[in-house]
Amino acid sequence: MAADTVRAALSDAWARIPQTRVARGGLGTFTRARIERIIHLVVALGTLALGAQALIVGISRPAPEQPGWHVALMWGTFVPLALMIIACFVGRGVRVFAALFAVCFIGVLLLWPVATSGMGVLTDDPWIFYLINVATVAAVLAFSVPLQVVWAVVTPLLFGVVRLLPGGYSADVAVAVVLNVSFSLILGAMLITIAWLFRAMAANVDEVRGRAVESYAAAAAAEAAEEERIAVAGLMHDSVLAALIAANRAHSDRERALAVDMAREALTRLANTDRTAEEGPDQPVTLGEVRAGILRHAEELRVALESETCPDDDVTIPGPVARAMILAAGQAVANSVQHAQGRGLTVQVVRRGGTRGVAVVVADRGPGFDLGEVPPDRLGIRGSIVARMAAVGGSALVRSSPAGTTVTLVWREDV
Numbered sequence: 001m002a003a004d005t006v007r008a009a010l011s012d013a014w015a016r017i018p019q020t021r022v023a024r025g026g027l028g029t030f031t032r033a034r035i036e037r038i039i040h041l042v043v044a045l046g047t048l049a050l051g052a053q054a055l056i057v058g059i060s061r062p063a064p065e066q067p068g069w070h071v072a073l074m075w076g077t078f079v080p081l082a083l084m085i086i087a088c089f090v091g092r093g094v095r096v097f098a099a100l101f102a103v104c105f106i107g108v109l110l111l112w113p114v115a116t117s118g119m120g121v122l123t124d125d126p127w128i129f130y131l132i133n134v135a136t137v138a139a140v141l142a143f144s145v146p147l148q149v150v151w152a153v154v155t156p157l158l159f160g161v162v163r164l165l166p167g168g169y170s171a172d173v174a175v176a177v178v179l180n181v182s183f184s185l186i187l188g189a190m191l192i193t194i195a196w197l198f199r200a201m202a203a204n205v206d207e208v209r210g211r212a213v214e215s216y217a218a219a220a221a222a223e224a225a226e227e228e229r230i231a232v233a234g235l236m237h238d239s240v241l242a243a244l245i246a247a248n249r250a251h252s253d254r255e256r257a258l259a260v261d262m263a264r265e266a267l268t269r270l271a272n273t274d275r276t277a278e279e280g281p282d283q284p285v286t287l288g289e290v291r292a293g294i295l296r297h298a299e300e301l302r303v304a305l306e307s308e309t310c311p312d313d314d315v316t317i318p319g320p321v322a323r324a325m326i327l328a329a330g331q332a333v334a335n336s337v338q339h340a341q342g343r344g345l346t347v348q349v350v351r352r353g354g355t356r357g358v359a360v361v362v363a364d365r366g367p368g369f370d371l372g373e374v375p376p377d378r379l380g381i382r383g384s385i386v387a388r389m390a391a392v393g394g395s396a397l398v399r400s401s402p403a404g405t406t407v408t409l410v411w412r413e414d415v
Helices: 002-015 030-060 067-090 094-115 127-142 145-164 171-249 253-271 287-300 319-340 379-391
Strands: 346-351 357-364 395-401 404-412
Touching: 030 067, 030 127, 030 171, 067 094, 067 127, 094 127, 094 145, 127 145, 127 171, 145 171, 287 319, 287 346, 287 357, 319 357, 319 379, 319 404, 379 395, 379 404
Parallel strands: none
Antiparallel strands: 346 357, 357 404, 395 404
16 A cells, blocks of 8 residues: 555656656656657758758759769768658657668768779869768767767868869868868767757656655655554544443443443454545435434444434535534544433434535533543544545634533534
8 A cells, every 4th residue: 555655646747747758768768768759850950951051052053073973972871861860850750760861971982082083183162072971970960979089080080081082182172171070079079968968867867757756655654654544543533442441431231332332343354454435425415304413323333312403405415524523523522422421412404504504513412521621642633524624625623621522523614
C-alpha cells in the first residue's frame, strides 16, 4: 500500500507541472525536450538561409566541377539537406537525416578534387563553402560530443585541403582559404559549446525538477500515511475500543448482547477500512433518510433514542455528507451511552441555512465533562466527530456542562 501511495503521489506531482506536446521523453525530460525543439527550429531556419545561399551560388556561377559531376554533387548535397530541414521543422527523424547530410557532405568534399580535375584554378569560394558549418550543426544534432568535435575539425580542414590541392593559387587566394578555414573552426567550436551548454542546463533543470517532485511525493505519501493512521486510530477508538470497554463492563444479558453487536460492527468496519464505499454514494439524501440512518445506528447499539419528527423531506444533501453526519452522530450517541449511560438521549434533524443545509443535534442529560481535560490521543470527538465533519465541509460544536452534553453538526452548501 505504501508503494502504491508513493507512485500515486508522484504521478499527482508531475501532473501539476505544465506539459506541452514537445515533451515526448516522459517524466523528467520536460526542459530537455523543449530545448531540443528550440535547437531544431533555430537550426532549420539558419540552415534554410545558408542552403538557399549555397544553391543560388551553385546555380548562378559557372560550375567549378565537370558537368556530370556538378549535377551529381548538387543532388548528393541538397537532397539530404532538404530532408534535414524538413525533419527539423516537423520534429521527427532529425537525428537520422542530420547524420545523413553530415556523412554525405564529407563524401562530397572527398570527391571534390576528382570532380574539379582539369577545370583550372578556382579563385572564388565554391558553393560548398557555405555549407561547412551546416555540416557541423548536423553533427551536433546527430552525434555525441566527441563526434561533434571530430566533424567540427575535420570538415573545415578537409575543405581547405581540397581547395588548395590543385595548386596554382595566388597568395591572396591561399590566405583567404586559410582565413575561411579558421573562421569555420572557431564558429564550429562555438556552435558545439552553445549546444552543449544549453543541453547541460536543461538536464540540470530536469534533475532538480525531478528531485523536487520526489520530495513532494515523499511528503504527500507521508501525509497520506498519517491520514490513514488517524483514520485507523479513529476507527479503533470508535468501534474496537468501545466494544472492548462494553464487553468488560457487561454484566446483564442486554449489556452482553450490546457488546457482541458492537464487536461485530467493529470487525466489519475494520475489514472495510481500505474501501471507499464507506463514504456512501453521491446521490442526494433527504433529511428523513439522515434521521433514519442515525436511528439505525442507535438500534445496532441497542440504544433507545428519542427523535423529533423531520418534516423537511424536500431538503436534500449529498450522499457523502449524509454518511459523514450519520457516522459523526452515531459516535456522539456511542459517547453518550459510554459516558452518560444515554440518559435523556435525543436527536434532532432540522433544516439549516436554506434548502441545501442541515443540522443534527444529539443531546443527553448526563453529568457532562470538561473539554479541556480530554487527552490529545483520544479521537472520539476530535477525529470521529470534528474531523469527520470538516472533511465534508461541515462543522461540529460540542457543548458540555453538568446539565448535559450537546453535539451540533452543521453542513450548508456554499452558494
